[in-house]
Amino acid sequence: xxxxNVTEYDAIAKQKLPKMAYDYYASGAEDQWTLQENRNAFAxxxxxxxxLIDVNKIDxxxxxxxxxxxxxxxxxxxxxxxxxxxxxxxxxxxxASAAGTxxxxxxxxxxxxEEVASTGPGIRFFQLYVYKNxxxxxxxxxxxxxxxxxxxxxxxxxxxxxxxESDIKNRFTLxxxxxxxxxxxxxxxxxxxASIGLIANDSGLASYVAGQIDRTLSWKDVQWLQTITNLxxxxxxxxxxxDARIAIQAGAAGIIVSNHGARQLDYVPATxxxxxxxxxxxxxxxxxxxxxxxxxxxxxxxxLALGASGIFIGRPVVFALAAEGEAGVRKVLQMLRDxxxxxxxxxxxRSLSEITRNHIVTEWDTPRHLPRL
Numbered sequence: 573x574x575x576x577n578v579t580e581y582d583a584i585a586k587q588k589l590p591k592m593a594y595d596y597y598a599s600g601a602e603d604q605w606t607l608q609e610n611r612n613a614f615a616x617x618x619x620x621x622x623x624l625i626d627v628n629k630i631d632x633x634x635x636x637x638x639x640x641x642x643x644x645x646x647x648x649x650x651x652x653x654x655x656x657x658x659x660x661x662x663x664x665x666x667x668a669s670a671a672g673t674x675x676x677x678x679x680x681x682x683x684x685x686e687e688v689a690s691t692g693p694g695i696r697f698f699q700l701y702v703y704k705n706x707x708x709x710x711x712x713x714x715x716x717x718x719x720x721x722x723x724x725x726x727x728x729x730x731x732x733x734x735x736x737e738s739d740i741k742n743r744f745t746l747x748x749x750x751x752x753x754x755x756x757x758x759x760x761x762x763x764x765x766a767s768i769g770l771i772a773n774d775s776g777l778a779s780y781v782a783g784q785i786d787r788t789l790s791w792k793d794v795q796w797l798q799t800i801t802n803l804x805x806x807x808x809x810x811x812x813x814x815d816a817r818i819a820i821q822a823g824a825a826g827i828i829v830s831n832h833g834a835r836q837l838d839y840v841p842a843t844x845x846x847x848x849x850x851x852x853x854x855x856x857x858x859x860x861x862x863x864x865x866x867x868x869x870x871x872x873x874x875x876l877a878l879g880a881s882g883i884f885i886g887r888p889v890v891f892a893l894a895a896e897g898e899a900g901v902r903k904v905l906q907m908l909r910d911x912x913x914x915x916x917x918x919x920x921x922r923s924l925s926e927i928t929r930n931h932i933v934t935e936w937d938t939p940r941h942l943p944r945l
Contacts, residue, residue, distance in 0.1 A: 577911075578867050578888045578904050585656070585891035592742040593655045597890045600834035601734035606842065607834035610865030613842030617874045618933050622920030630913050631923045636859070636882055637723055637804050637825060639695045642672030644882035644924060645872055645908050647889055647901075648833075648863045649699035649725060654682035654750050656894040662691050664889055667901035669694030671909070676725050676884065679712060680781070684753035685719040697723040699808070701730065702793055703784045711758045713801050722804075725828060726797065729809030731787045734836035746778045755781060794822040806861070809836075811846045813853030816860075826859045826881075833864055833886050844875060848934075851879030869911025876924060877932040 575581065586594050600607030632643040647668045654660030661683035668675035669692060676697040677688055685698060698716035702709055713724065746752075786793075797805055804825030809832060810816055819827055829847050831840045840846075843864035851860050859881035866872060866883050875883050885908070892900030921927045933940075 575903065576907075578885075578892075578907055581888065581891040581895045581900060581904065585894035589656065589894050592744055593747075594894075595738035595742055596652070596736075596744055597650070597656070597887060597894075599736050599738040600838065601736055601836055602838040604834065604838065606831055606838050606840055609842040610831070610834050610844075611842075611867065613845045614865055614868075614871045614874060616935050617844065619870075619873075619915075619919060620931055620933055621918055622931070625920035625922070627917040627920065627922055629922060630916050632909070632913060632916070634882060634924055636674060636695075636861075637806075639674070639722060641674055641695065641882075643909050643912065644876060644880075645866075645905065645912065646674040646861075646882055646884045647676060647905075648884035648886035649676040649678035649697075649727075650886045650890050651678045651680035652682050652746060652750065653678075653890065653893060655747060656890050657897045659897050660893070661688050663893060663898035664901050665691040665694060665696065667898050667905060668696075670902055671905040673905065677716075677721070679754050680752055680778070682750045682753060684756065685716050685721060687753065689719040689721075696721050697725050697806070699725045699727060701727055702786050702789050702797075703781075704786045705760070705784065706796075708755075708758060708760060708784075709797075710800055712754060713797075713803070715754065717801060717803060723806055723825070724797065724801065724803050725806045725808045726794065727808050727832070728789070728794075729811075729830065729832050729836050730785060731789055732785070733782055734832065734838075736835060752778055752781055791818055791822045794819075794824065798823050808863075810850055811840055811843075813849045816850045816853035820854060820857055824858060826861060827854065828861045828863060828884065829880070830863045830884075844871075844878070847875065847878045847880060866908075869908055869913070869915045872908065872912045873915040873919065873921075873927060874932055876927045877929055878934075879929075 634644045661681050665688045674695045676699050678699050698721040806826045807819045807824040808828035809830050810827045829843045829850050843862050861882050862875045862880045863884035866885050888904045892904040919931050
């Protein structure tokens with residue numbers, strides 16, 4: 573059966589993967605209200621297409637932090653990709669590079685920054701958690717820099733891990749053949765005693781590393797990070813205008829509006845619902861990106877119409893990887909590209925700069941008054 577849209581990979585992944593692995597990727601926090609809402613909120617935004625515009629040539633190219641990419645659709649960081657497919661992050665890196673777009677590597681990847689860099693050329697960002705031991709953070713950043721990564725995506729919505737009940741029920745552990753490759757060969761300092769002998773069976777290290785995330789993380793650490801690296805820092809996990817303004821003051825190069833795939837605090841709004849507030853607060857000073865719930869080219873268009881400079885996809889990549897490896901990830905990126913191009917054409921937009929707020933209508937818009945006859 574031919575796959576005709578991104579969502580179809582979900583069911584295939586569910587069939588192929590062990591329950592514990594599928595549930596880890598698929599689930600959200602607690603009641604999973606935000607998980608549903610990340611999708612549902614897109615469905616409540618409608619189009620106002622413009623007609624009779626010459627849409628013979630459509631240009632989807634854009635730049636992100638000065639890097640040219642083929643489309644505003646990028647790959648979000650997702651952990652443990654070798655749990656989905658033996659090629660894991662290697663396959664994702666090759667697929668993103670072939671699509672001419674950016675991959676973000678999770679610091680909890682099952683392949684190292686060096687291994688991902690070895691797959692060939694490509695623009696890659698590194699997702700970072702800040703650990704209690706700042707020397708570990710410094711080593712991770714140095715390794716990413718040396719491997720040619722171009723930016724840091726600092727996750728800021730995780731002082732503690734959200735409550736994902738399927739992981740609790742399944743007693744989630746990383747399969748014994750997998751390891752957190754970015755932590756191998758690091759001087760783990762205090763981490764060392766607890767993790768000696770756990771590298772082989774990494775579920776011990778994985779839970780240990782998760783427990784090392786620093787709960788005291790604050791805006792001053794965003795500034796500290798800039799003292800140890802010249803890489804631009806994207807602050808990932810902003811949902812309010814207030815925090816967007818602080819992010820700019822703290823020196824962020826960009827913002828990713830994200831609710832961590834609805835895996836952290838349940839009952840936060842969908843990212844597409846929070847996006848416009850964040851965009852307005854930044855006043856065009858730094859780019860704003862979005863992740864969470866994007867499954868169609870129409871979703872990409874809606875995000876750009878609300879002011880996003882681009883979007884990131886997470887679960888679709890992992891599910892396609894589970895289903896078909898690298899070919900699946902390539903197909904997901906191609907399908908979203910094709911759908912987005914079609915949405916642009918049918919809306920009367922020939923380039924990203926022609927996508928405006930007037931091309932959509934949201935439930936929070938004031939009703940448009942009909943002109944008097």
